[in-house]
Amino acid sequence: MASITPDVATRLKPDSIPVIKLILEELCNLQPDQAVLIISDARTPDHVVACFQGMALAFGAEAVTMECRIPEGGATYQPGSRWPSMLAQAAKEADLIIDMAVGYAEFIVDAIRNGARVICPGDGIGGPFMDDVLIRTMLHVDIHAIRRHADQIAARFSDAKTCIVITGTDELMIDLTDVPGESGCGFLWDPDKKDWKSSWTFLPPAQPGILVPKGRGTGSINVDGTLLYHPDYHEKPDTQLRLTFEDGHLKCIGGDRVMAARLEAWLDGLGDEGAYYGPVHLNIGNNPNALLTQSQEWERVYGSITCGMGDFSLLGGLMPGIDPNILNKSSVHWDWTVLHPKILLDDRVFAEKGRIYAV
Numbered sequence: 185m186a187s188i189t190p191d192v193a194t195r196l197k198p199d200s201i202p203v204i205k206l207i208l209e210e211l212c213n214l215q216p217d218q219a220v221l222i223i224s225d226a227r228t229p230d231h232v233v234a235c236f237q238g239m240a241l242a243f244g245a246e247a248v249t250m251e252c253r254i255p256e257g258g259a260t261y262q263p264g265s266r267w268p269s270m271l272a273q274a275a276k277e278a279d280l281i282i283d284m285a286v287g288y289a290e291f292i293v294d295a296i297r298n299g300a301r302v303i304c305p306g307d308g309i310g311g312p313f314m315d316d317v318l319i320r321t322m323l324h325v326d327i328h329a330i331r332r333h334a335d336q337i338a339a340r341f342s343d344a345k346t347c348i349v350i351t352g353t354d355e356l357m358i359d360l361t362d363v364p365g366e367s368g369c370g371f372l373w374d375p376d377k378k379d380w381k382s383s384w385t386f387l388p389p390a391q392p393g394i395l396v397p398k399g400r401g402t403g404s405i406n407v408d409g410t411l412l413y414h415p416d417y418h419e420k421p422d423t424q425l426r427l428t429f430e431d432g433h434l435k436c437i438g439g440d441r442v443m444a445a446r447l448e449a450w451l452d453g454l455g456d457e458g459a460y461y462g463p464v465h466l467n468i469g470n471n472p473n474a475l476l477t478q479s480q481e482w483e484r485v486y487g488s489i490t491c492g493m494g495d496f497s498l499l500g501g502l503m504p505g506i507d508p509n510i511l512n513k514s515s516v517h518w519d520w521t522v523l524h525p526k527i528l529l530d531d532r533v534f535a536e537k538g539r540i541y542a543v
């Protein structure tokens with residue numbers, strides 16, 4: 185699969201207006217009396233910020249924007265980033281936070297505990313072509329079909345006791361006992377049930393899957409998709425990168441010579457034992473229009489899996505029924521993707537050759 189250069193335009197795309205209306209209306213159920221805080225940094229196109237603010241105002245809501253500095257290290261270092269207290273103060277008053285800069289942060293968790301709901305249209309970063317991604321992966325697909333499919337996938341994970349991911353002759357086994365599936369469908373509001381579905385969600389949809397408690401995950405896997413680590417760059421190995429785990433701990437990095445050396449050197453240099461723990465989450469993409477680009481839309485590429493490493497204490501701590509003490513803590517969170525693995529849930533084929541068997 186080729187890496188894609190998306191459409192990076194400096195003007196407002198007319199199609200941005202209906203997709204942002206869709207997000208505020210159907211995913212966020214925005215009401216006229218609500219307070220909306222829009223957080224961005226200099227990476228977010230001005231016209232995207234203005235469009236979110238203008239559309240929220242058109243709904244009759246109050247809407248303010250705050251632009252903060254670009255965090256050092258990008259998405260990988262979000263768990264350890266520090267944020268101005270001014271942001272936290274504004275977040276306390278928000279009913280809805282449109283986050284295009286922060287991602288994981290303690291003040292976001294506090295705002296949610298205070299009753300706010302948070303949506304991250306660019307998966308925590310408002311990148312230069314996020315409007316292109318949202319139009320392609322939300323407006324040009326049936327997002328409600330993707331949502332319902334994501335719910336079915338989450339139910340399959342909830343019902344299963346084991347997950348085996350097969351790449352070539354290697355297998356990675358994860359014990360799913362007492363691990364509920366999460367839909368990861370991007371909807372705060374469930375338009376079918378007319379009720380709230382989530383307090384914190386990420387776009388584009390969808391990436392259903394599981395949070396993996398610390399200590400689970402044994403075996404080897406061959407990574408042929410995107411690798412997100414330091415620096416804030418989404419890299420795809422030229423040949424497969426082989427990762428070997430023992431009880432949820434990365435023990436050996438092999439395969440692709442250049443990528444293996446770079447990843448090993450980066451991990452060694454961190455001095456953070458928590459960065460070696462994982463997988464901390466496993467998600468499968470089910471968006472037919474998601475591509476391998478420098479946007480985290482690659483987590484939604486249909487039939488691929490993305491696993492996270494390092495920290496997952498912040499988001500996991502908000503999930504109902506999850507004990508925050510069993511989720512790993514680290515100053516970094518990094519990810520790897522496998523494009524078309526074979527996946528068995530309780531020995532039944534759940535995914536193979538890019539197809540998903542959700543029911």
Ligand SMILES: [Fe+2]
Nearest residue numbers: 491492518519
């Ligand atoms: Fe991740």
